[in-house]
Amino acid sequence: EFEALLRAANLPPPYILVGHSFGAMLMQAYAHRRPEQVQGLLLVDPISSVQWADCDPEDQRRLSLGAKLAQRGAWLARFGIVRLALSALASGLRWFPKLMARLTAQKQGARFMERMAGEIRRLPPDAGPMIRANWSRPKCFRALACYLEALPENARTALSVSVPAEIPVIILSAENATESEIRERDAWIARNDNGRHIRVAQSGHWIQLEKPDVVIEAVRQLVHSSPSHH
Helix, strand or coil: CHHHHHHHCCCCCCEEEEEECHHHHHHHHHHHHCHHHEEEEEEECCCCHHHHHCCCHHHHHHHHHHHHHHHHHHHHHHCCHHHHHHHHHHCCCCHHHHHHHHHHCCHHHHHHHHHHHHHHCCCCHHHHHHHHHHHCCHHHHHHHHHHHHHHHHHHHHHCCCCCCCCCCEEEEEECCCCHHHHHHHHHHHHCCCCEEEEEECCCCCCHHHHCHHHHHHHHHHHHHHCHHHC
């Protein structure tokens, strides 16, 4: 699907690919399958293949809850409730989306949605209409549910996926990344001929929103390290 999207957009290779969280797993898979098209990889606080390939009961419960909330979100989007809540949030009425979250989701789900709303507010104002349009569509929530349900299987597949050592890789880790996540990412870099692992100070999982300049600088480094630049 990603390759078809690139063709439809008339964007010929080679590429520098940037993936955040689950997206980092997808970019690694693309570099594995189409190495001749990839000149560099930037993985922004990538998801752990090791952790999710062998979920403990608590992680499995979190995935199930997330998928259930996403399916509920699809139902709410179908009847226009999500669009109404996002419009209220955009206009500054924060109490209404919070009320809707508490009425339609479990306490943990309400906290998650409030946290997501906070991250969305970090985006440039002109991105707001696009974000609201995307999250107002039921299929967006259905896709999210599918991602969560398929995560363990995808993670198991990712354990056997390797990025060719000659493709430069930069990993940006959040300051609150766990030690097991750091060790796993260090191991990825150890197998790379031109890799760097940077722990970004004062950042959480959404590094691209909290520290966008760090992400931009990493992309520039990959551009300057690519053969075509020289």
